[in-house]
Each structure stands twice: as C-alpha cells, then as structure tokens.
Amino acid sequence: SAVTNSAVARQASADAASIWRFSAKGLGYTMSSQGCNLKPQPLTESTTIGLSADKAEAGTYFFSEKEPATYYLSHADYSAYVISAMRTPVVTATNTSSATTWYIEPCTSISLKTNDVGVTTAYYDFAIEIPEGVKAYRVVSVTSEGVVKLSELNGIIPAGTGFVLKGSPSTSYDVRVLNADAATPDVNLLRGTYFRNTSMEKDSFYTLTTENNDVVMKKPALATMAANQCYLSAEDVPDVEILKFDFDNIVDGVQTAVSGQANGAIHTLGGVQVLKTEKGRIYIKNHRAVLIP
Numbered sequence: 001s002a003v004t005n006s007a008v009a010r011q012a013s014a015d016a017a018s019i020w021r022f023s024a025k026g027l028g029y030t031m032s033s034q035g036c037n038l039k040p041q042p043l044t045e046s047t048t049i050g051l052s053a054d055k056a057e058a059g060t061y062f063f064s065e066k067e068p069a070t071y072y073l074s075h076a077d078y079s080a081y082v083i084s085a086m087r088t089p090v091v092t093a094t095n096t097s098s099a100t101t102w103y104i105e106p107c108t109s110i111s112l113k114t115n116d117v118g119v120t121t122a123y124y125d126f127a128i129e130i131p132e133g134v135k136a137y138r139v140v141s142v143t144s145e146g147v148v149k150l151s152e153l154n155g156i157i158p159a160g161t162g163f164v165l166k167g168s169p170s171t172s173y174d175v176r177v178l179n180a181d182a183a184t185p186d187v188n189l190l191r192g193t194y195f196r197n198t199s200m201e202k203d204s205f206y207t208l209t210t211e212n213n214d215v216v217m218k219k220p221a222l223a224t225m226a227a228n229q230c231y232l233s234a235e236d237v238p239d240v241e242i243l244k245f246d247f248d249n250i251v252d253g254v255q256t257a258v259s260g261q262a263n264g265a266i267h268t269l270g271g272v273q274v275l276k277t278e279k280g281r282i283y284i285k286n287h288r289a290v291l292i293p
Contacts, residue, residue, distance in 0.1 A: 015110070015228075016034060016110065016124055016125075016126075016194070016227070016228045017033065017034060017227065019033060019107050019110070019126065019177065020032065020033045021033065021125070021126055021179065025058070025060045026060055026076065027060075027062075027076065028060040028061050028062045028076040029060065029061055029062075029063075030055070030058035030059065030060065030061070031058070031059075031061055031073070032055075032058065032125065033125070034125055034194035034195060034227075034228075035053055035125040035160075035194040036051040036052065036053060036194075037051065037052050037053070037054070037055055037057065037058035037059075038050075038051065038058065038059055038061070038090065039051065039052055039057055039058065039059050040059030040060070040075065041059055041061070041074065041075035041078075041081065041083070041092060042081075042092055043075065043078050043080075043081060044081065044092065045081060045092055045093060045094055046091055046092065046093065047091060047092050048089050048090065048091050049083065049089070049090045049091065049092065051089075051090075059075065059076075060075070060076040061073055061074065061075065061076060061083075062074055062075070062076050062079065063104070064079055064082075066101050067101075069103060069104070070101040070102065070103055071101060071102050071104055072095055072100060072101060072102075073102055074095070079095060080094065080095060081093065081094060081095070082094075082095045082100050083100070083102075084097070084099065084100055085099045085100055085101065085102055086098075086099045086100075107177050108176065108177060109174045109175055109176050109177055110124075110128070110174075110175050110177055111172050111173070111174055111175070112165060112172070112173050112175050113170070113171065113172040113173070114165065114166075114167050114168065114169060114170060114171050114173075115169070115170070115208075115210060116169050116170050116210065117169055117210050117213055117214070117215055118166060118167050118168050118169040118170075118171070119164060119165065119166050119167075119208065119215045119245075120164075120165050120208070121162065121163065121164050121165070121190070121192075121208050121229055121230035122162075122163060122165065122192075122228055122229070122230065123160075123161075123162045123163075123190075123191075123192025123193065123194070123228050123229060123230050124159060124160075124228060125159050125160060125194060126159050126177055126178065126179070127156050127157060127158050127159050127177075127178040127179075127180045127181070127182055128156070128157050128175045128176060128177055128178060129155070129156055129157075129175070129176040129178055130153065130154070130155065130156075130157060130175075131173050131174065131175055131176070133167060133168075133173075134165055134166060134167035134173060135152060135165075135166050135167075136152070136153040136157060136163045136164065136165050136166075137150040137151060137152055137153060137163060137164045137166070137250070138150065138151050138153055138161070138162070138163060138164075138185050138187070138188040138189075138190060139164070139188060139189040139190050139232065140187050140188070140189070140251055141189070141251075142189065142232070142236070142237040142238060142243060143238075144238050145238075145240070146237075146238060146240035146241075146242060146243045146244060147243075147244055147246050148217065148232075148243050148244060148245045148246060149246055149249070149251050150164065150245065150246065150247065150250055150251065151185075151187075151250060151251050151252065152250055153185070156178060156180065156182045157182075158181070158182040158183060158184045158185075159181070159182075160184060160192075161184050161185065161188065161190075162188060162190030162191060162192040162230035163190065163230070164190070164208075164230070164245070166247065187282070187284075189232055189233075189236050189237070190230040190231070190232065191205075191230065191231055191232070191233055192228070192229065192230045192231070193225045193226075193227065193228070193229060193231075194227065194228060195227050196224070196225065196226055196227045197224065197225040198223070198224050199223075200223040200224065200225055201223060202219075202223040203219050203223075203234065204223070204233065204234050204235075205219065205220075205223075205225075205231040205232065205233055205234060206218060206219055206231060206232040206234070206237070206243055207219075207220050207225070207229070207230075207231050208229075208230070211242065214244060214245075215244075215245040215247075216242050216243060216244050216245065217231075217232055217242075217243040217245075218241070218242055218243070219234070219241075235268075236268055265285070266283050266284070266285050266290075267283060267284045267285075268281075268283060268284070277292045278292065279292055279293070280292065
C-alpha cells in the first residue's frame with residue numbers, strides 16, 4: 001500500500017519511496033519500505049523507531065481506524081503511542097498529538113520511464129509484473145571485450161532483482177506492483193540500491209548511459225547512485241572503459257554465460273577466470289553456478 005502523510009496534505013506519489021509493504025504477522029502486520037523493516041515501536045514518546053534489513057527484527061503493528069480512511073499506526077500491544085506523521089526519521093507520539101493519523105491507499109502500479117533510446121534499469125523491494133509492449137532482462141555475463149550478455153525475464157520480476165527494461169524511447173510505462181513472493185534468478189550480475197547512495201567508491205561500478213545512440217554502461221564521473229537504480233560492480237566484469245549491451249543475441253541462462261569453459265576452471269559471473277575464490281560469492285564452474293560456503 002502507498003502510505004501518505006496527511007499532515008502535509010500531499011497525495012500518494014507513485015515512486016518507490018512512498019510504497020510500504022504490510023505483511024501479516026500474528027494479529028498485526030510488519031511494515032517495510034525500500035528494503036527496510038520498522039523495528040518494534042518503543043513504548044515512549046518522541047522516540048525514534050529503528051530500521052533493519054533483517055525481516056526477523058521487524059516489529060508488529062496495528063491499524064486503528066480513527067475515522068473513515070484514516071488510521072493510527074501503533075505497536076500491536078500498546079496504542080497509547082503511535083507513529084508520528086510529522087517527523088523524519090520515524091518517531092513515536094501520543095495518540096492525542098496532532099498529525100498522527102495516516103491515509104492508506106492501495107498501490108497498484110508504479111511508473112517507469114525509458115531513456116531516449118528506450119531503456120532503463122530498476123531495483124525494487126517488491127515484485128512487479130512486466131507490462132505488455134516491453135521486455136525485461138537480467139545480466140548473466142560480460143565478455144572480455146565488454147559485451148553485456150542478457151537473459152530475458154518473463155512474467156513476474158521478484159523483489160530485490162535488478163533488471164533492464166527495453167521499450168520505446170522516452171516512454172512512461174505503468175508497471176503493476178504485486179504483493180507476492182517469487183524466486184530470484186540464480187545468476188544476475190545487476191546490483192541495485194534502494195536509496196540514493198553518495199558513498200560509492202569511485203571507479204568501482206558501471207551505470208547505464210548512452211553513447212552514439214547505443215545502450216552502454218560506464219563508470220560515472222561522480223560516485224553517486226540514484227535510488228532504485230542498478231549498476232554492475234567492477235569486481236564482476238572485465239576492466240574496460242565501456243560495456244555494450246547485446247540485445248540481438250539473448251542467452252538462455254548460465255549454461256551459455258561462459259563459453260568454452262575448461263573442465264574445473266572457475267569464473268566469476270562476469271566471465272573472468274579466477275584462481276582463488278571468496279567465501280559467500282557465486283562462481284561458475286563446469287557451466288554451473290556454485291556458491292562458495
């Protein structure tokens with residue numbers, strides 16, 4: 001659902017930061033947005049409510065209707081203190097304070113706009129349905145010449161899955177938002193950020209851009225990532241200046257991501273052969289994805 005702060009009298013926007021996901025937990029719900037879950041609400045006034053990427057640390061919240069379509073949001077066991085609609089970060093307030101009620105509206109779609117050559121990337125903490133008239137892809141490998149090899153995604157794109165969307169130039173598409181869980185692809189080099197990130201290390205990543213009407217990825221001049229966008233880590237791809245997308249030769253999964261791989265050889269997901277592996281990372285060995293324990 002899209003949650004809107006009634007105190008500032010603004011309508012629910014269609015960007016990812018305005019979308020909250022409510023998941024049933026006991027008699028209440030957990031609340032999450034942009035990959036962060038609200039921790040249990042402190043039972044004191046004007047106290048910051050913590051955030052965590054770990055779902056196991058999420059608190060349980062109730063919706064108490066004050067009047068039609070407006071609600072208090074509060075700890076499941078104690079409604080004297082509620083979530084304030086006045087401050088950032090999220091804090092508590094007494095339920096008699098001003099600006100503590102919220103409008104809650106169903107969220108059915110989010111808008112995605114392609115660039116001037118008809119491509120964009122996105123990364124959400126909720127699932128979406130691929131709209132008609134466009135195609136969506138994951139990145140399965142990058143050749144030593146810097147050619148980005150793609151595999152098509154179909155139907156539902158799971159939460160936490162970076163993707164490339166290809167449609168008509170400079171066109172906005174309404175993408176259906178789903179409150180559903182789906183398995184993430186085994187191999188996908190695209191990483192993403194939920195929030196604007198200004199602390200990325202310079203020259204450590206590639207972002208989407210265009211060059212001579214071609215879709216490419218380059219290391220940005222400023223080490224900044226926009227919210228809900230994708231990038232390729234320099235650790236996962238060959239050290240080249242420009243990465244070029246190959247939309248004409250779509251591959252079918254990881255089996256073709258590394259061609260001509262010798263038996264026993266180990267490659268990164270970007271197709272770079274390595275002699276040593278790192279714990280917790282996925283590599284390709286004998287044409288199969290392998291997680292190093």
